[in-house]
Amino acid sequence: MGIDVEFQGRFPIKFRASAHHSAANRKNIKYLKESGPQLAEGTGHLEVASILSPHPALIDEATIARRVDEMAGEIANVAGGEMVVVGLLKGCFVFMADLVRALHRQGVSCTVDFMRLSSYADAKVSSGSVKMAADVSLDLAGRQVLIVDDILDTGRTLAFARERLQAHRPAGLWTAALLDKPSRRELPFQADFVGFAIPDRFVAGYGIDHAERHRDIPYIVAID
Ligand code: IMP
Numbered sequence: 001m002g003i004d005v006e007f008q009g010r011f012p013i014k015f016r017a018s019a020h021h022s023a024a025n026r027k028n029i030k031y032l033k034e035s036g037p038q039l040a041e042g043t044g045h046l047e048v049a050s051i052l053s054p055h056p057a058l059i060d061e062a063t064i065a066r067r068v069d070e071m072a073g074e075i076a077n078v079a080g081g082e083m084v085v086v087g088l089l090k091g092c093f094v095f096m097a098d099l100v101r102a103l104h105r106q107g108v109s110c111t112v113d114f115m116r117l118s119s120y121a122d123a124k125v126s127s128g129s130v131k132m133a134a135d136v137s138l139d140l141a142g143r144q145v146l147i148v149d150d151i152l153d154t155g156r157t158l159a160f161a162r163e164r165l166q167a168h169r170p171a172g173l174w175t176a177a178l179l180d181k182p183s184r185r186e187l188p189f190q191a192d193f194v195g196f197a198i199p200d201r202f203v204a205g206y207g208i209d210h211a212e213r214h215r216d217i218p219y220i221v222a223i224d
């Protein structure tokens with residue numbers, strides 16, 4: 001992977017100059033070695049070795065993968081052979097993608113649907129009210145339904161979703177959250193399945209955003 005760049009400054013990326021660039025190009029690249037992120041200036045072709053998140057992992061990829069598999073086992077024990085998994089967008093999308101495949105491996109066939117709820121907009125502090133931008137489209141009556149969210153925080157979002165979906169008269173209704181911040185709860189809400197209980201930190205990655213950024217980081221980072 002390579003990029004042609006004009007650059008000057010300090011980068012939160014690890015890079016090395018391409019072994020293939022021309023001598024003329026190489027002359028234009030000046031590196032000033034520093035202990036932290038490197039300081040460089042010039043023009044030329046850079047081979048990007050890896051792009052690193054500037055935030056350290058709070059929960060790494062392998063730990064998440066192990067726990068998601070375990071959760072699928074816990075869910076399979078109560079679910080029976082078929083479920084409708086309803087994800088709360090957008091934060092659920094990475095977790096849910098892994099969870100439905102883990103459920104499949106446990107012998108549970110999943111149909112998927114989504115609701116789009118939001119209480120945060122672009123802020124780090126909950127607005128306190130949940131808005132629904134999109135509802136489920138499947139008929140949930142008589143089905144086994146699992147609601148999946150990224151983080152259980154004040155409890156408002158999952159409580160709202162559970163109440164709305166209960167009105168469909170499903171045969172069974174469960175809730176799962178990858179992360180739980182129990183110290184933040186404002187309603188007496190408990191999810192049936194929780195990946196990790198975490199302290200009151202603002203986190204992102206693995207689908208979870210801060211102002212729409214960082215959803216692509218493959219693991220959980222704390223950004224406060
Ligand atoms: P609740 O309604 O307060 O429980 O909030 C749940 C929603 O708030 C989650 O679905 C997240 O979208 C968002 N949220 C809560 N804590 C965080 C965080 O640390 N980072 C990013 N989003 C968060």
Ligand code: MG
Pocket residue numbers: 088089090091092150151
């Ligand atoms: Mg969310």
